[in-house]
Amino acid sequence: MRNFITLLLYRLVLMSLLPLVIITLVIRSKNNPQYRKRLSERLGFVRSSFKQNSIVIHAASVGEVIALKPFVEKLLQQQPELVITFTTFTPTGSAQVSTLFGDRVQHCYLPLDIWPCTAMFLYKLKPKAAVFMETEIWPNLVAQCKHKDIKLLLINGRLSEKSVESYQKLTWLIQPSLLAFDHIYCQSQDNLARFLMIGATNTNISVSGNLKYDISINEKVASKQKELSQYLKENRRIWVVASTHQGDEDIILSAFRLIKAQHPDLLLILVPRHPERFDAVASLCKKCFNTIRRSEETPIKPDTDIWLLDSLGELLAVFALANVVTMGGSFSQIGGHNPLEPALFKLPIIVGPDMNNFTDIMYQLMEQQAVIQLSEEGNISEHLSAEMINLLNNSSLADKYGNSAHKVVLANQGASQRSLDKLLALIHKS
Incomplete structure (x- = not known):
């Protein structure tokens, strides 16, 4: 009753x-x-x-x-x-x-x-x-x-x-x-x-x-990867920052500016989480960097700094193009987004301080030294750029993180x- x-x-x-x-x-x-x-x-x-x-x-x-x-x-x-x-x-x-x-x-x-x-x-x-x-x-x-x-x-x-x-x-x-x-x-x-x-x-x-x-890589993802790669004529190293929220981009772009000083060829592929933010993020990026939007269907040029992925359903495929991945939502009190998707591609992963939505997954990854999580202390953009530069300068370290992350995925299926x-x-x- x-x-x-x-x-x-x-x-x-x-x-x-x-x-x-x-x-x-x-x-x-x-x-x-x-x-x-x-x-x-x-x-x-x-x-x-x-x-x-x-x-x-x-x-x-x-x-x-x-x-x-x-x-x-x-x-x-x-x-x-x-x-x-x-x-x-x-x-x-x-x-x-x-x-x-x-x-x-x-x-x-x-x-x-x-x-x-x-x-x-x-x-x-x-x-x-x-x-x-x-x-x-x-x-x-x-x-x-x-x-x-x-x-x-x-x-x-x-x-x-x-x-x-x-x-x-x-x-x-x-x-x-x-x-x-x-x-x-x-x-x-x-x-x-x-x-x-x-x-x-x-x-x-x-x-x-x-x-x-x-998760697994199917034919549709492989086909989409091939389609996206046709826009990348130059052999450049790529940093994918996925599922960003308001506030994330300011941190990412500040770090990107520091990283570019040592790695001017680095291409940032930025993927906002919500479509209603595509225009605002594009405007923010264009203030400081040469930016091309995915919707423009324009090949990436040698002087392109940022490729803004203003599309849906292509994130998993774009991970296949990356050298390093950072998950958004982990800098802005959102609780983070799924780090297992880039792990599927054996990629080194950097996340911000807030991954509360993935506590158990983060425990598994941290235990196997398969992810880099930034501290809340100090200047987070500087910390992020330092970790990125370290991975870009040390391919064996990047491979170690990527392979460890992939093993965590397979062990828990x-x-x-x-x-x-x-x-x-x-x-x-x-």
Whole structure:
């Protein structure tokens, strides 16, 4: 009875906030017009062409979509008769689904976690199972799935210590959601312990490993690498700085200026995380450096300093062109981005002080001396330039870091298959 009242109050509050949420999406669309497109999907309206009895798989944005790729590919291969509805919440995540899977999956936005929206979504799709990723816990949708006997699986479960503190204030809401899952697979024992702290029980939770290790180079990536390399006529060393956020570029460009004093031939390939920032980052780069945008489809010239990758779906391929990689989001209190993707290409990796979103992965990499993490102390641009110059001057050291990182990736693979086995067991059990 208490859970019912709690959920009812949650639904009433969110329903009252619906106009505000829609207004927020419209305001956000000023920077990214994609946020005002397909608003009907946010309200739970599904295209009439969508098939029912599918497996709903949800990933919030780009990083989660990429991490789920091996899992979804295995599901498509092993169970080709199953229909998959792949949902995201951001436009960039949506674009990534289209790039990776095309028409092999049904795709739409996951509706807002408001009762009429989620009820419409489930009524139209009538899924047989729903798979959520990492920290995607939608109390209303989860409760409705449980009520309709839709199998629920949370995979790659991850909780930071900061998230635990926040969730503990909402245990009355979060615990019923966690108990509704048929199973929760966590990335590590530490993450499992944190889920137990906010209300999960030992009866429906275990460790599977991290899906993000299960990455590989396929023909599409190799083809894209070949396409991108045609723009690079000169044999130059390349520094890829991936998934940058506001504030990252100032640090990177300051370091780049110092590095160029010793390595004038170095080409910086800069990849902003969000498309709405492409123009602003381009303007910032052009103030000090000769910059070409990927969208210009212009070959890189000998005097080009920066190639701005203002595109989607090309990051993994551009890693193959690099000599050194730095992950953005690790300088600006974002928590970093996945360092395993460049590790797949045996590349030396430098990250900033904040990699809180990848604590377990960083532990593995640091333990094997497979990544360089900068300290918060002192001038971070100077520290970054010093580490870069050291790697550029010492190819054997760069190779050592790259090879060690690649070994960490290979040693931790397998979570995708374990998660898939659990999903199929739940489906066949029903």
